[in-house]
Amino acid sequence: MTAKTHHEFHPTSLREYDIRGIIGETLGEDDAYAIGRGFGTLIARDGGTTVATGYDGRISSPVLEEALVRGLNDSGISAVSVGMGPTPMLYYAECVLDDVQGGIMITGSHNPANYNGFKMVFQGRPFFGDDIQGLGKMAASGDWDNAAESGAGVTRIDMEDQYVARLLQNFSGAPCKMAWDCGNGAAGPVIEKLTAQLPGEHHLLYTDVDGNFPNHHPDPTEEKNLEDLKAIVAEKGLDFGVAFDGDGDRIGAIDGEGRVIWGDQLLSIYAEDVLKSVPGATIIADVKASQALYDRIAELGGKPLMWKTGHSLIKSKMKETGSPLAGEMSGHVFFKHDYYGFDDAPYAAIRLIQAATNIGKSVSQLRSDMVEMINTPEMRFQVDESRKFPVIDEVLERLSAAGADVNSTDGARVNTEDGWWLLRASNTQDVLVARAEAKSEAGLERLMAQIDEQLGLSGLKRGETVGH
Numbered sequence: 001m002t003a004k005t006h007h008e009f010h011p012t013s014l015r016e017y018d019i020r021g022i023i024g025e026t027l028g029e030d031d032a033y034a035i036g037r038g039f040g041t042l043i044a045r046d047g048g049t050t051v052a053t054g055y056d057g058r059i060s061s062p063v064l065e066e067a068l069v070r071g072l073n074d075s076g077i078s079a080v081s082v083g084m085g086p087t088p089m090l091y092y093a094e095c096v097l098d099d100v101q102g103g104i105m106i107t108g109s110h111n112p113a114n115y116n117g118f119k120m121v122f123q124g125r126p127f128f129g130d131d132i133q134g135l136g137k138m139a140a141s142g143d144w145d146n147a148a149e150s151g152a153g154v155t156r157i158d159m160e161d162q163y164v165a166r167l168l169q170n171f172s173g174a175p176c177k178m179a180w181d182c183g184n185g186a187a188g189p190v191i192e193k194l195t196a197q198l199p200g201e202h203h204l205l206y207t208d209v210d211g212n213f214p215n216h217h218p219d220p221t222e223e224k225n226l227e228d229l230k231a232i233v234a235e236k237g238l239d240f241g242v243a244f245d246g247d248g249d250r251i252g253a254i255d256g257e258g259r260v261i262w263g264d265q266l267l268s269i270y271a272e273d274v275l276k277s278v279p280g281a282t283i284i285a286d287v288k289a290s291q292a293l294y295d296r297i298a299e300l301g302g303k304p305l306m307w308k309t310g311h312s313l314i315k316s317k318m319k320e321t322g323s324p325l326a327g328e329m330s331g332h333v334f335f336k337h338d339y340y341g342f343d344d345a346p347y348a349a350i351r352l353i354q355a356a357t358n359i360g361k362s363v364s365q366l367r368s369d370m371v372e373m374i375n376t377p378e379m380r381f382q383v384d385e386s387r388k389f390p391v392i393d394e395v396l397e398r399l400s401a402a403g404a405d406v407n408s409t410d411g412a413r414v415n416t417e418d419g420w421w422l423l424r425a426s427n428t429q430d431v432l433v434a435r436a437e438a439k440s441e442a443g444l445e446r447l448m449a450q451i452d453e454q455l456g457l458s459g460l461k462r463g464e465t466v467g468h
Contacts, residue, residue, distance in 0.1 A: 006142035016427035020117030036071020048101030054090035076147025086248025088344035128312035175200035183218035187248030220252020418443030
């Protein structure tokens, strides 16, 4: 195949913290090749020689990896492929393999089966925002190094056993009875190996990797996708259960009573454990997290920090602040404490067992101890891509003029006597995201009315919520 000299990406595919699109419509092999050429060129210009690659269980993933590797090689960069597995296994490989200066994971994450995408790490840091837009500009102008005759190739290695061993490295948790729902995503084989080495009783669901996701959609933040997990926990009388998204970087959990432990509630448990080891540490959560979490971190002697939603944005803020722990409502949990600082759901599952052991309470008890707030799930409203950020600007302008108590870290988070509400633009979809939390049902209704009012003033209405 003759090496291309330039490439135009579909305008919707270059997102804030990854590249993502619909196979055959907005993303394909030519895009994968161009990503390899651009990323490879940047690595080469930075003095690097090698990039780690991996892919999830989607049907389109192997073909995209082949094109990606060809692009890297044509820029003079060798690839080390760790093959099919969860995103955190690729992140792990990028951290520990000698002579690797970057990593690219091919994954559609929790999107429907016909999507795919790319998550990137450059010299140990997240590659996002302007970096991704830069790849688009390089491709359009053909600003690529051409080293097709360099002899760069691909080496394939199996990282699974080494990765599982690292997950268990400092584990001293008590035996427990739990369920693991892999949702036919890429984490399945790793979870099979991991649970075989854990004490206790472990029941596994849907560990066979199937890019069609025949049992349920692999997104543990939607409660309907946890029904099978709830059923097996109830049927077997288990202590708790965990679930993973399609590429294994986000965790969901339920306790022994079938109650969902949401992302901010998980972070509260982890924070209690981590702050025993690192007193006074900064713990980061995103703008969608409950006020109860921020209050709890402070109560435990930590420094709560509210930051923007997005795994790359959170990781960057962790590096800046030296935070040992961060998390998002979406189930991304980042441990720098005893680990590497990237989002890793199998590791988060291990740390949940460890936290319950260290704190000396069952997961169900830890969930029962939490302050009960009345809040909405994350609501998503379809909006034209060209309107989503302008709408937020309009809302902020009106709120500022009205003298409202607003945190504009990421969208508009508005504090009132009733509680708080949030309206922000998704960086990955053509949707607005809203959430509200109050001390009473009446208060929640008042907060929702404020959201509706702001949407109305910008010519929108809440209408039907849409999925991921």
